[in-house]
Amino acid sequence: MKEYACNVCSYVYDPALGDPGNGIAPGTPFEDLPDDWVCPECGVGKDEFSPLED
Amino acid sequence: MIEGNALREGIHWVGYVDWSVRDFHGYHTARGSTYNAYLVRDAKTALIDTVKGPYAADLLRHVAAYVDPANIDYIVCNHAETDHAGALGEVLQACPRAEVVCNEKCRAALSLHRDTSAWRFRVVRDGETLSLGRRTLQFIDTPMVHWPESMFTYLPEEKILFSMDAFGQHYASSRRFDDEESLDVVLAEAKTYWANIVMPYGKQVAAVLEKAATLDIETIAPSHGIVWRKNLPAILAAYKDWAVCRPHAKVLIAYDTMWGSTAKMARAIEEGATKQGGAEIRVHFIRASNITVLATEILDAATVALGSPTLNRTMMPEMGGLLTYYKGLRPLGKAGFAFGSYGWAKNGPNDVDAALKDLKFERLREPLTANYVPDDSVLDACRDAGAHLARKAVEMAEAFEG
Numbered sequence: 001m002k003e004y005a006c007n008v009c010s011y012v013y014d015p016a017l018g019d020p021g022n023g024i025a026p027g028t029p030f031e032d033l034p035d036d037w038v039c040p041e042c043g044v045g046k047d048e049f050s051p052l053e054d
Numbered sequence: 055m056i057e058g059n060a061l062r063e064g065i066h067w068v069g070y071v072d073w074s075v076r077d078f079h080g081y082h083t084a085r086g087s088t089y090n091a092y093l094v095r096d097a098k099t100a101l102i103d104t105v106k107g108p109y110a111a112d113l114l115r116h117v118a119a120y121v122d123p124a125n126i127d128y129i130v131c132n133h134a135e136t137d138h139a140g141a142l143g144e145v146l147q148a149c150p151r152a153e154v155v156c157n158e159k160c161r162a163a164l165s166l167h168r169d170t171s172a173w174r175f176r177v178v179r180d181g182e183t184l185s186l187g188r189r190t191l192q193f194i195d196t197p198m199v200h201w202p203e204s205m206f207t208y209l210p211e212e213k214i215l216f217s218m219d220a221f222g223q224h225y226a227s228s229r230r231f232d233d234e235e236s237l238d239v240v241l242a243e244a245k246t247y248w249a250n251i252v253m254p255y256g257k258q259v260a261a262v263l264e265k266a267a268t269l270d271i272e273t274i275a276p277s278h279g280i281v282w283r284k285n286l287p288a289i290l291a292a293y294k295d296w297a298v299c300r301p302h303a304k305v306l307i308a309y310d311t312m313w314g315s316t317a318k319m320a321r322a323i324e325e326g327a328t329k330q331g332g333a334e335i336r337v338h339f340i341r342a343s344n345i346t347v348l349a350t351e352i353l354d355a356a357t358v359a360l361g362s363p364t365l366n367r368t369m370m371p372e373m374g375g376l377l378t379y380y381k382g383l384r385p386l387g388k389a390g391f392a393f394g395s396y397g398w399a400k401n402g403p404n405d406v407d408a409a410l411k412d413l414k415f416e417r418l419r420e421p422l423t424a425n426y427v428p429d430d431s432v433l434d435a436c437r438d439a440g441a442h443l444a445r446k447a448v449e450m451a452e453a454f455e456g
Contacts, residue, residue: 008255041202
């Protein structure tokens with residue numbers, strides 16, 4: 001599963017960790033995040049995220 | 055306290071004018087700054103933001119001209135950064151019954167700066183209101199304009215938007231309002247502020263402008279500089295352009311040089327661009343200029359030429375600093391090329407070129423280089439490249455308008 005970084009604040013979404021503070025269970029791939037999920041650090045939408053290079 | 059500080063009856067500026075600050079975390083504040091705080095007196099008394107830490111006593115003295123600080127009920131914190139919240143701890147000691155009104159992210163950020171265990175927080179959500187009596191404070195989250203916890207406070211009965219750093223300027227003045235100042239100067243400082251503080255967050259600002267368009271606003275009171283009460287259309291139009299880095303028919307040429315070769319190339323590029331016509335040309339020798347000015351210059355330039363010779367095994371350090379600054383600021387949609395002289399390795403201009411690629415600039419040509427000293431053929435190539443920069447800048451500005 002790929003990690004994604006926020007273009008605005010550089011927060012990294014790690015699918016292994018999920019985003020439990022916002023109801024996203026560990027093991028949730030970025031692609032499966034709900035459309036209204038926002039960056040927990042800075043509040044921008046999913047469209048502001050880019051996959052991290054390996 | 056002169057009445058010139060009144061925004062409305064019972065609403066006063068109580069901040070601090072910092073005439074002498076010239077280095078604001080690296081931002082060259084050529085005209086100083088102000089840290090604006092506002093006092094709203096009603097059945098309840100609210101202080102909107104504070105000032106930089108060292109000026110807590112000045113703020114309290116300004117407040118005391120209107121009301122005993124001990125009678126302040128709320129201190130709104132729109133932004134946790136030290137230049138606005140640094141004085142908060144000391145101010146709270148003089149305001150024993152005051153609650154700190156802020157959003158959850160701001161509460162967390164304030165608590166990471168200092169021990170806030172004795173503070174009384176009133177955490178508010180986006181859109182929430184707080185009645186002061188006849189008047190109301192409404193809180194509007196503005197994430198990443200320019201920190202995650204950033205917030206506006208709106209006072210609907212008076213149509214005042216306390217916009218925190220948005221619409222601000224680092225500009226010290228004894229006057230408080232835009233109609234008391236030269237609009238050109240205030241707009242120029244607002245542009246410099248935008249370029250150096252807000253540029254990476256153009257999309258977020260665009261979203262905030264959309265949100266703010268639904269509010270009835272007569273006065274914009276930022277946390278730095280002059281309050282907007284006359285020229286709102288001018289600053290709002292400027293923000294719309296800056297949010298998308300709108301290109302003007304403008305060429306920026308910035309360079310560093312060791313023994314003058316790269317400077318000669320820069321002047322030949324300038325010559326070609328000037329002869330071509332149609333575009334404004336700006337030339338900066340980086341070490342005689344500064345990154346603050348160069349951030350402002352690139353904001354509305356359509357095309358750029360950045361030059362450095364090879365020093366040791368790469369570009370010169372001031373150019374490296376400028377490119378690092380640009381990397382963070384992320385100016386959008388620029389076109390241009392790298393240039394510079396070299397002795398035995400082209401690393402200087404090549405590394406500038408690689409940085410332009412990382413910035414996602416459209417590169418108009420391979421790096422333009424001179425071996426030690428530019429000869430006539432190199433200088434002719436520089437003139438041609440300069441003419442190309444000017445033509446391209448005019449095209450880009452027209453395409454944007456079209």
